Amino acid sequence: MKITTSSYISAAGAFLNGQQKFTFRETNWQKECYQQLGLDYPKFHKMDHLSKMTVLATELIYSEGHLNALMDDEPELLFANANASQHTDMKFIESYTQQGNPSPSLFVYTLPNILTGELAIRHKWYGENTFFITPQFDSSLFAERLYHAARKGGNWCLCGWVESKVDEKNKVTEECFLFLVALTDNTADRSSFAAALDELLTNYRNGNSGNLNR
Amino acid sequence: MSELKENLKAQIIEQLSLEDLTPADIKDDAPLFGDEGLGLDSIDALEFIVLLESNYGIKIADPSKGREIFHSVNSLAAFIESNQ
Numbered sequence: 324m325k326i327t328t329s330s331y332i333s334a335a336g337a338f339l340n341g342q343q344k345f346t347f348r349e350t351n352w353q354k355e356c357y358q359q360l361g362l363d364y365p366k367f368h369k370m371d372h373l374s375k376m377t378v379l380a381t382e383l384i385y386s387e388g389h390l391n392a393l394m395d396d397e398p399e400l401l402f403a404n405a406n407a408s409q410h411t412d413m414k415f416i417e418s419y420t421q422q423g424n425p426s427p428s429l430f431v432y433t434l435p436n437i438l439t440g441e442l443a444i445r446h447k448w449y450g451e452n453t454f455f456i457t458p459q460f461d462s463s464l465f466a467e468r469l470y471h472a473a474r475k476g477g478n479w480c481l482c483g484w485v486e487s488k489v490d491e492k493n494k495v496t497e498e499c500f501l502f503l504v505a506l507t508d509n510t511a512d513r514s515s516f517a518a519a520l521d522e523l524l525t526n527y528r529n530g531n532s533g534n535l536n537r
Numbered sequence: 538m539s540e541l542k543e544n545l546k547a548q549i550i551e552q553l554s555l556e557d558l559t560p561a562d563i564k565d566d567a568p569l570f571g572d573e574g575l576g577l578d579s580i581d582a583l584e585f586i587v588l589l590e591s592n593y594g595i596k597i598a599d600p601s602k603g604r605e606i607f608h609s610v611n612s613l614a615a616f617i618e619s620n621q
Binding site for chain 1: 552554555556557558574575576577580581587591
């Protein structure tokens with residue numbers, strides 16, 4: 324297992340392979356990122372924030388040609404977060420408690436794994452997909468699942484930690500960390516792979532360059 | 538009619554939580570559904586039914602007409618005008 328490419332987006336900016344690609348000025352930084360990437364995908368505007376961030380972080384990887392190798396070999400998808408679809412859940416509750424009608428278009432995003440469906444639609448990937456809810460980013464879980472995916476004969480896995488959390492004061496904290504893993508590369512064992520993942524995410528969160536050469 | 542269209546655009550944005558868009562982003566004659574317009578789908582058609590009932594008191598008697606009525610802001614506005 325080897326991380327070949329990674330991307331990270333949050334209100335602080337968009338990063339690809341440890342390098343900052345964009346900074347954001349607008350409160351709606353996801354729309355700003357969409358514009359900076361030059362995307363033309365109307366469906367994006369109706370997605371929940373988890374799906375939007377995942378689409379954007381995937382497009383970042385695409386923008387550099389890192390996913391072209393997968394055109395004939397679709398990746399498995401392995402995602403996780405800590406708060407499921409909490410942000411959309413709250414909007415959905417508001418739609419029927421304050422606006423009078425439960426919103427169907429919000430309801431469809433009250434499951435976090437919908438984001439894997441959005442990726443499948445966007446890129447026509449129809450491979451296996453899994454979404455875990457864990458208290459925090461669990462690099463060991465990713466390493467374990469990727470190890471088993473490799474043993475089953477998979478070639479690629481696109482993984483992600485995608486979070487959109489609303490706290491008691493209604494402050495929204497969001498981030499999306501994606502990493503593309505070559506399952507056929509056996510240069511890293513599970514524990515060193517997990518340690519590299521932890522360091523990479525920490526570097527992104529701290530705004531430092533991630534080191535991919537592990 | 539133009540005021541109705543502007544109101545409709547604002548209501549569509551609010552009803553569908555299209556927080557990235559402004560009324561100016563929605564053209565009167567652009568398809569609302571499919572990849573060419575706003576990219577809306579059948580779930581969003583339910584939102585339009587709710588919007589028509591709650592904001593204009595109009596129920597669609599013949600569901601088979603939905604595709605025609607919801608084609609664009611122009612067609613929606615024409616339907617509302619002829620049913621109020």
